[in-house]
Amino acid sequence: xxxxxxxxxxxxxxxxxxxxxxxxxxxxxxxxxxxxxxxxxxxxxxxxxxxxxxxxxxxxxxxxxxxxxxxxxxxxxxxxxxxxxxxxxxxxxxxxxxxxxxxxxxxxxxxxxxxxxxxxxxxxxxxxx
Numbered sequence: 762x763x764x765x766x767x768x769x770x771x772x773x774x775x776x777x778x779x780x781x782x783x784x785x786x787x788x789x790x791x792x793x794x795x796x797x798x799x800x801x802x803x804x805x806x807x808x809x810x811x812x813x814x815x816x817x818x819x820x821x822x823x824x825x826x827x828x829x830x831x832x833x834x835x836x837x838x839x840x841x842x843x844x845x846x847x848x849x850x851x852x853x854x855x856x857x858x859x860x861x862x863x864x865x866x867x868x869x870x871x872x873x874x875x876x877x878x879x880x881x882x883x884x885x886x887x888x889x890x
Contacts, residue, residue, distance in 0.1 A: 798845055806830055807838050808870060810859075814848055815867040818858040 787795075801807050809828050813819055821839070825832045839859060842848040847866040851858050861867055 801841065801845060801847065802869070802873070804838070806834065807842060810835070810838055810842065811847060811861065811866045812870055814859050815861045818851065818860040820856050820858050824859070
């Protein structure tokens, strides 16, 4: 019987642990949706948009000016963010204002920042320590 190290050649599996983990794992469909959600954070403009609309409603023109990108680029990113229910919009006259749909995306951004700064994370309370 081999030992587990960096070049593991084990033939003994921990069946109980494997079964518990497999039971707790999500479906492939849930993992695909999670992958799509986290892909939002692979784009710098989308991260900045989420941060900008987390505390204040903004129109496309304001966001384009703040982030130094075109209005069409903002609109394109908003479609993705709305599809994933991370932002909502509100029409006032001819203007459309975008805002964070809930605090979820805000917390994800903040958790990422905290992680990069080396902050601890309490998994029980889901709060930065």
